[in-house]
Amino acid sequence: MIALLFRDLKLALRAGGGFGLGLAFFLIVTVMVPFSVGPQSELLARIAPGVLWLGALLACLLSLDRLLALDWEDGSLDLLATAPLPLEGTVTIKALAHWITTGLPLVLAAPVLGVLLNLPVQGFLWLLVSLLLGTPALSVIGTFGAALTVGLKRGGLLLSLLVMPLYVPTLIFGAEVARRGAEGLAVQTPLLLLAGISAASIALLPFASAAVLRVNLR
Amino acid sequence: MTLTVTDLSVARGGLPVLEGVSFNLRPGSALILRGPNGIGKTTLLRTLAGLQPPLAGRVEGAEEQVAYAAHSDGLKPTLTVAENLTFWASVFGQNGIDAALDAFDLQALRDRAAGALSAGQKRRLGLSRMLVTGRPVWIMDEPTVSLDTAAVAMFANAVRAHLGQGGSALIATHIDLGLEAEVLDAGLFKAKPPALDDFDGGFL
Numbered sequence: 271m272i273a274l275l276f277r278d279l280k281l282a283l284r285a286g287g288g289f290g291l292g293l294a295f296f297l298i299v300t301v302m303v304p305f306s307v308g309p310q311s312e313l314l315a316r317i318a319p320g321v322l323w324l325g326a327l328l329a330c331l332l333s334l335d336r337l338l339a340l341d342w343e344d345g346s347l348d349l350l351a352t353a354p355l356p357l358e359g360t361v362t363i364k365a366l367a368h369w370i371t372t373g374l375p376l377v378l379a380a381p382v383l384g385v386l387l388n389l390p391v392q393g394f395l396w397l398l399v400s401l402l403l404g405t406p407a408l409s410v411i412g413t414f415g416a417a418l419t420v421g422l423k424r425g426g427l428l429l430s431l432l433v434m435p436l437y438v439p440t441l442i443f444g445a446e447v448a449r450r451g452a453e454g455l456a457v458q459t460p461l462l463l464l465a466g467i468s469a470a471s472i473a474l475l476p477f478a479s480a481a482v483l484r485v486n487l488r
Numbered sequence: 489m490t491l492t493v494t495d496l497s498v499a500r501g502g503l504p505v506l507e508g509v510s511f512n513l514r515p516g517s518a519l520i521l522r523g524p525n526g527i528g529k530t531t532l533l534r535t536l537a538g539l540q541p542p543l544a545g546r547v548e549g550a551e552e553q554v555a556y557a558a559h560s561d562g563l564k565p566t567l568t569v570a571e572n573l574t575f576w577a578s579v580f581g582q583n584g585i586d587a588a589l590d591a592f593d594l595q596a597l598r599d600r601a602a603g604a605l606s607a608g609q610k611r612r613l614g615l616s617r618m619l620v621t622g623r624p625v626w627i628m629d630e631p632t633v634s635l636d637t638a639a640v641a642m643f644a645n646a647v648r649a650h651l652g653q654g655g656s657a658l659i660a661t662h663i664d665l666g667l668e669a670e671v672l673d674a675g676l677f678k679a680k681p682p683a684l685d686d687f688d689g690g691f692l
Contacts, residue, residue: 273578277567284566345560349617352537352556353579488540 271355271363278367288336292329292372293379299325300383311388318387319397319448325383326376326401327441330408331433333372335426337364337416338483347420351487357480365406365413365476373405389452396451400464404444407468410475411436417479421486440467489549490514491625491656493536496545497679500531504543504679511672513656515624518647518667521660523674529660530559532674533629536658555580555623557631561614565603569594569613572602577620588619591646592639607634615643619650626650626657632665640665 282289303321304314341347350360380401381394389397415433419425446460491513498506505528513519521529535542537556563572573585589595592612597605602613611634618626626647632640644665647657651667659665 273575277564277571277575280571281564281566286566341562344562344564345558346562346564348534348539348558348560349556349562349576350579351539352554353576354552354581355579 271359274350274355274360274363275367278364279370282367282371288333289371290375292333293375295332296325296329296376296379297383299328300386304386314388315390315452318384318389319393319452320445321387322380322384322389322397323400323404323441323445323448326380326405327408327437329376330372330405330412331430331437333368334412334416334433335419335429337368337413338420339416339425342420347483348487351484357483358476361413361417361479361483362476365409365479368413369406369409373409377401377405390454392454393448393452396457397448400444400447400451400461403447403461403464403468404440407440407464407471408437410468410471411440414475414479414482417483417486420483440464443467489553489624491536491550491553491658492546492548494546494548496532496535496547497543498528498531498535498540499543500528505531506674506677507544507679509545509674509677513625513658515654515656516651518651518657518659518669520665520667520669520671521658521674522662522671527674527678529674530629533627533658533660534558537627550625553623554625554627555618555621557614557618557626557628559629559633561610561617563602563610563613566601568599568601569605570598572613573616573620576617580621580623582620582622585616585620588616591619591649592616592642608636608639611635612639612642615646619646624655626655626659628657628659628661630660630662632661632663 300322307314338347341350351357377398380397384394384397412433415429418432419429422428443460443464447457447464450457450460493509493511496509497504509532511519523529534540536547536550537554538550570585573588577583577585589598592615594612594616597609602610605613615631631643635643640663644667647665647667650657
């Protein structure tokens with residue numbers, strides 16, 4: 271399993287691996303927003319948590335179609351399915367590798383980009399916490415979507431449509447934590463719900479992903 | 489461990505393609521699978537490898553025993569030859585890839601990116617993966633595609649060595665590998681066309 275994780279990380283970092291794609295997209299979105307909204311710092315500060323969360327979510331979505339499709343195309347997915355690793359473990363590792371290469375850089379970049387959006391000072395901590403708690407759920411849910419569409423050529427569109435509604439709860443509670451944090455309100459309720467969504471996704475979805483992958487490999 | 493297949497039926501895309509397939513594959517023996525294109529050889533091999541469930545019948549002695557080599561080699565073009573092979577070795581809980589590299593004459597290429605290999609060299613790398621799995625039953629689908637005569641001989645030697653160590657091999661191929669092996673003709677097990685179900689018969 272560790273070998274699979276290291277292979278995926280190595281592949282992501284080598285030429286054409288797509289590392290930085292999500293990060294670059296996130297950067298572009300958040301840099302462009304102040305230009306499109308105009309020089310109103312109060313308005314920017316108000317929408318900053320939501321914009322940052324939406325940017326992170328879309329950046330995450332952008333890299334999903336490569337998650338399993340590349341392994342499917344070159345046949346390694348078949349070979350992994352006949353290997354001693356349980357398929358549940360394989361998809362969990364794949365989601366973890368996706369989070370490390372996409373989700374974690376987004377979390378780390380978000381506070382820097384928060385400056386561009388005039389995010390209030392007390393909001394930085396909660397933005398970081400909410401993204402740290404929420405992005406693993408995005409990766410795990412995304413892996414489920416990737417497993418559903420793995421056999422399809424150009425499955426990216428269907429993947430986005432399938433995954434979007436599943437992302438909504440994470441977005442609502444994640445952005446709510448960041449917003450309340452920025453406004454100095456109590457964050458406990460949305461924070462617990464966000465943590466619950468992440469915990470439940472990580473616990474349950476690998477089984478669903480492995481099941482649909484088995485069907486798709488037939 | 490003997491691979492025992494009893495009265496197996498396999499389907500592709502919901503249609504049965506082969507039925508009543510029965511054979512034993514004992515340690516130390518090889519079985520060559522022949523049959524025309526489209527008869528269901530790949531489907532049979534994928535079923536035995538556990539990638540799809542059988543329609544009917546039983547497969548015994550395949551669980552955690554089978555190493556499967558498909559049409560595609562599962563190589564990552566940006567990893568080197570040694571990295572590709574080391575990955576598969578550690579997935580199967582083995583270490584040491586030098587014997588596998590030697591068997592297919594890949595030592596000189598070990599630090600070359602797999603994407604820069606020729607088709608025949610990629611295939612040799614894909615086949616050398618079987619040696620690092622440590623699994624006793626090899627199931628191989630057209631292993632000699634794009635290999636030259638020398639590489640086919642290398643492959644035949646690797647299979648012979650594997651059989652000598654008490655392993656077994658089921659190989660779908662159309663060329664003569666020079667192995668002492670029984671031949672299983674998939675054409676004999678062709679499934680009869682399914683009876684049209686009468687579900688919408690009333691409308692016709």
